[in-house]
Amino acid sequence: MRTYLPVFLLLLALPASADAPRMKVILDTDIGGDIDDAWALGFVLSYAGFEPVGVTISDGNTPARARVACKMLRLAGRDDIPVAVGRKTNDDYAHQFAWAEDFQALKPGSQSAADFIVERIKKEPGEITLIAVGPLQNVADALRREPALGKYVKRVVLMSGCIYGRSGKKGAIPEWNVRAAGPDAQRVYAAGLPLTIVPLDSTTRVQLSDGERERLRAYRSPLTYALESLYRLWLDNPRSRMTLHDQLAVAETAKPGAFFGKIETLPLVVDEEGYTRIDQARGKPVAVCLEPKRDAFMDYYIGQLVGQRLGM
Numbered sequence: 408m409r410t411y412l413p414v415f416l417l418l419l420a421l422p423a424s425a426d427a428p429r430m431k432v433i434l435d436t437d438i439g440g441d442i443d444d445a446w447a448l449g450f451v452l453s454y455a456g457f458e459p460v461g462v463t464i465s466d467g468n469t470p471a472r473a474r475v476a477c478k479m480l481r482l483a484g485r486d487d488i489p490v491a492v493g494r495k496t497n498d499d500y501a502h503q504f505a506w507a508e509d510f511q512a513l514k515p516g517s518q519s520a521a522d523f524i525v526e527r528i529k530k531e532p533g534e535i536t537l538i539a540v541g542p543l544q545n546v547a548d549a550l551r552r553e554p555a556l557g558k559y560v561k562r563v564v565l566m567s568g569c570i571y572g573r574s575g576k577k578g579a580i581p582e583w584n585v586r587a588a589g590p591d592a593q594r595v596y597a598a599g600l601p602l603t604i605v606p607l608d609s610t611t612r613v614q615l616s617d618g619e620r621e622r623l624r625a626y627r628s629p630l631t632y633a634l635e636s637l638y639r640l641w642l643d644n645p646r647s648r649m650t651l652h653d654q655l656a657v658a659e660t661a662k663p664g665a666f667f668g669k670i671e672t673l674p675l676v677v678d679e680e681g682y683t684r685i686d687q688a689r690g691k692p693v694a695v696c697l698e699p700k701r702d703a704f705m706d707y708y709i710g711q712l713v714g715q716r717l718g719m
């Protein structure tokens with residue numbers, strides 16, 4: 408048996424075939440507010456198994472958010488990925504906007520985010536996964552334009568909701584992405600989409616350690632510099648730690664089921680207060696990712712970010 412070991416190790420070391428089909432994804436994000444969106448976009452750009460076909464921008468000051476996304480794409484050498492802006496819902500300012508305030512070198516397209524989502528997904532039925540990690544205006548607007556979107560999209564993965572409680576705290580709360588655009592979330596959950604959610608129950612268990620941040624910072628690629636810069640702008644105080652809400656949704660897309668101990672299919676509705684409730688009579692089935700494998704996920708995630716060579 409020993410003679411086969413080097414061959415086995417060599418096979419393990421080989422990269423995935425360049426011809427292997429890559430998963431086409433659209434990332435819908437409220438980048439620029441909490442820090443995890445930028446780091447989720449970094450994940451989407453770094454994971455070789457993805458073919459990102461678009462980035463759409465949701466919630467609040469969407470033009471300012473779009474500048475952050477465009478600058479990251481430019482730095483990563485991915486100017487080819489189109490950016491589409493969703494409806495602006497306020498003029499609020501976030502510290503990360505300063506990083507891209509005067510950035511003009513790459514502009515979003517003129518098509519709205521909802522129009523882009525519908526058109527791009529219908530162009531390749533059954534091929535595109537939509538990952539939405541912000542409030543759900545764009546996905547809801549896409550459904551208003553095409554109520555049968557579920558027939559065309561391969562899968563929809565959300566960072567969304569709270570079912571049983573958060574890390575260390577029993578009892579559900581209204582999760583931000585649901586509460587911030589309640590009627591839109593109600594529409595998305597009721598639409599019969601092939602829906603998977605990564606709820607607060609899981610995400611609140613995954614925070615970035617100092618060692619993991621340092622591993623990334625030491626890598627010194629244009630993308631990891633950008634992530635560290637945005638992290639510093641986001642820090643309220645030196646003791647703040649990122650919770651990796653949105654990255655867990657990206658990880659579930661990349662490797663379905665791999666980073667969770669339990670996936671429950673539950674009939675869910677969104678109520679008037681923004682709770683995601685189990686409702687046997689009215690709920691549509693949603694796959695709910697629970698019991699995150701924190702260390703396996705973190706190692707995989709950071710490994711993708713430091714393995715990337717984009718823009719170098």
Ligand SMILES: [Ca+2]
Binds near residue numbers: 443
């Ligand atoms: Ca987000």
